[in-house]
Amino acid sequence: MVRAADRAKRPARTSVWLEGKAPRGGAARGGGQPSGLDRERITEVTVRLLDAKGLAKFSMRRLAAELNVTAMSVYWYVDTKDDLLELALDAVFGELELPDPESGEDWRDQLRSLAVGYRALLVRHPWVSPLIGNFLNIGPHSMAFSLRVQQVVRNTGLPPHGQMGALSAVFQFVYGFGTIEGHFVQRCASAGMSQDEYFRQAMSTISEQPQFAANFESAADLMEARGGDTVEEMRERDFTFALEMLIAGIETMVRRG
Numbered sequence: 001m002v003r004a005a006d007r008a009k010r011p012a013r014t015s016v017w018l019e020g021k022a023p024r025g026g027a028a029r030g031g032g033q034p035s036g037l038d039r040e041r042i043t044e045v046t047v048r049l050l051d052a053k054g055l056a057k058f059s060m061r062r063l064a065a066e067l068n069v070t071a072m073s074v075y076w077y078v079d080t081k082d083d084l085l086e087l088a089l090d091a092v093f094g095e096l097e098l099p100d101p102e103s104g105e106d107w108r109d110q111l112r113s114l115a116v117g118y119r120a121l122l123v124r125h126p127w128v129s130p131l132i133g134n135f136l137n138i139g140p141h142s143m144a145f146s147l148r149v150q151q152v153v154r155n156t157g158l159p160p161h162g163q164m165g166a167l168s169a170v171f172q173f174v175y176g177f178g179t180i181e182g183h184f185v186q187r188c189a190s191a192g193m194s195q196d197e198y199f200r201q202a203m204s205t206i207s208e209q210p211q212f213a214a215n216f217e218s219a220a221d222l223m224e225a226r227g228g229d230t231v232e233e234m235r236e237r238d239f240t241f242a243l244e245m246l247i248a249g250i251e252t253m254v255r256r257g
Contacts, residue, residue: 015136016083017090037067039077039087046088047125054186055127060084082135089131090139096121098148107155108247114149115174115243122178126186129179157254166253170246177239195231 045066050058060081064071078084096117099110122129137146149171153163188198206212228234 015138016078016086017136017138019079019083037069037073037077042067042074042077042084043087043091046084047091050088050127051125055085055130058085058127085131086135086139089128089135089137090141092121092125092128093139093141093145095124096141096145098144099152101148101151107152110152110155111170111247112243114145114152115170118145118171118174119178119181119239122175123182123185126179126182129175129182132175156250158250159257162253166250169249170243173242173246177242181235199231 042063046058046063049063049066053062060074061071063084064074067074074084078087097113099105099113137143149167150163153167156163156166158166184198185195188195191198193201223234226234226237228237
């Protein structure tokens with residue numbers, strides 16, 4: 001266990017995965033390590049708390065209370081709060097179903113599957129998107145996802161110098177789409193409203209503002225043209241269409257050679 005004073009003196013850590021330490025766990029030892037806990041259990045509860053309370057309200061003290069131990073007991077297993085957040089981030093990447101590279105499935109279907117799964121992950125766990133930008137994402141589950149994405153993009157037939165650009169186009173789009181969607185869902189829940197109720201209230205408020213009247217009419221026409229009776233249906237159509245445009249773009253670049 002690292003004391004609080006020692007943690008404050010240490011330089012910033014790059015990643016929990018680069019520390020080279022074996023996970024601590026097991027039964028209580030003479031040094032006072034609490035029994036009944038391990039990193040897997042602590043990480044599982046951390047994910048549950050982050051889902052329920054959000055990143056801003058998560059704390060080691062709240063986690064310890066959920067585990068029914070003291071806050072210092074958690075530090076037998078992780079040295080810092082950031083280490084724990086990084087472990088939680090990698091754990092949820094383990095929820096993704098990765099296509100079998102030996103299945104012979106078309107790269108387009110595999111790319112769609114990975115994109116849809118990644119979007120769902122970002123919506124299901126809204127706290128994930130800011131952490132992805134804070135950490136190196138080199139845990140085993142994150143790396144498995146990243147390597148499978150790279151493999152699928154290699155199978156497109158794009159030349160090597162264009163593969164990372166294609167990967168960025170697809171998955172940075174999905175990251176942005178899923179982040180906004182996840183935050184919107186979270187905002188609606190905090191307001192005690194459904195997505196459709198929240199959307200209708202917002203649109204009604206905008207339509208009543210004279211300075212926005214002309215632009216609102218144009219936007220209303222676009223929303224009607226894209227179809228869908230609910231916010232979820234409209235969003236699903238937008239996502240699917242945008243993803244198909246990106247896949248078509250990859251196909252075009254492959255033909256160009």
